Amino acid sequence: GAVVSQHPSRVICKSGTSVKIECRSLDFQATTMFWYRQFPKKSLMLMATSNEGSKATYEQGVEKDKFLINHASLTLSTLTVTSAHPEDSSFYICSARHPQRGRIYNEQFFGPGTRLTVL
Amino acid sequence: AQTVTQSQPEMSVQEAETVTLSCTYDTSENNYYLFWYKQPPSRQMILVIRQEAYKQQNATENRFSVNFQKAAKSFSLKISDSQLGDTAMYFCAFTTGANSKLTFGKGITLSVRP
Numbered sequence: 174g175a176v177v178s179q180h181p182s183r184v185i186c187k188s189g190t191s192v193k194i195e196c197r198s199l200d201f202q203a204t205t206m207f208w209y210r211q212f213p214k215k216s217l218m219l220m221a222t223s224n225e226g227s228k229a230t231y232e233q234g235v236e237k238d239k240f241l242i243n244h245a246s247l248t249l250s251t252l253t254v255t256s257a258h259p260e261d262s263s264f265y266i267c268s269a270r271h272p273q274r275g276r277i278y279n280e281q282f283f284g285p286g287t288r289l290t291v292l
Numbered sequence: 293a294q295t296v297t298q299s300q301p302e303m304s305v306q307e308a309e310t311v312t313l314s315c316t317y318d319t320s321e322n323n324y325y326l327f328w329y330k331q332p333p334s335r336q337m338i339l340v341i342r343q344e345a346y347k348q349q350n351a352t353e354n355r356f357s358v359n360f361q362k363a364a365k366s367f368s369l370k371i372s373d374s375q376l377g378d379t380a381m382y383f384c385a386f387t388t389g390a391n392s393k394l395t396f397g398k399g400i401t402l403s404v405r406p
Contacts, residue, residue, distance in 0.1 A: 207393070266337065279394070
């Protein structure tokens with residue numbers, strides 16, 4: 174159990190277009206999901222915390238108008254990169270807090286990531 | 293603010309040998325949780341082991357064990373009988389509770405040599 178999926182696994186888009194990445198908890202309901210960005214050989218950088226039914230909480234320095242997050246249901250959060258530019262190219266990872274294990278240990282389960290390339 | 297420090301960027305170990313990855317953290321909290329995550333070349337983050345700060349006993353999961361020194365704020369990971377599949381980046385992570393964020397260290401790249 175505790176599987177998180179992401180779609181697409183990789184996407185290539187043209188500069189100026191928008192790209193949507195989906196994060197789904199497949200076998201549990203997640204009121205809280207997280208979005209991270211990771212550069213090659215670097216650590217995960219938290220971008221925002223996504224809460225079901227409310228606005229996302231963005232980390233300092235992350236443009237909320239550029240990285241739109243919607244957590245419309247207990248199993249789905251989406252990240253939309255608007256007006257993408259080459260510097261937005263990166264690996265984006267989501268995670269979901271498990272309702273039981275998260276309450277006890279704050280355990281998060283991670284999706285497989287999405288590689289975004291902006292040409 | 294909480295910080296997690298992994299000072300070794302890379303390590304290499306011979307297959308079947310033992311290796312220890314170091315991690316230190318800083319916090320003023322008394323109750324918190326520590327994790328080691330593995331990220332293989334597939335880039336899927338995998339939880340290796342978890343330690344609750346209130347537990348004095350070091351956590352163990354098969355070939356993986358930790359040396360948790362609360363007073364020294366140290367949380368090292370020992371991998372015994374290293375296998376080629378252990379080749380990955382390893383991240384130490386910290387959180388203070390159920391509604392808190394995970395804070396990650398910079399990670400260490402571990403290579404297991406055949």
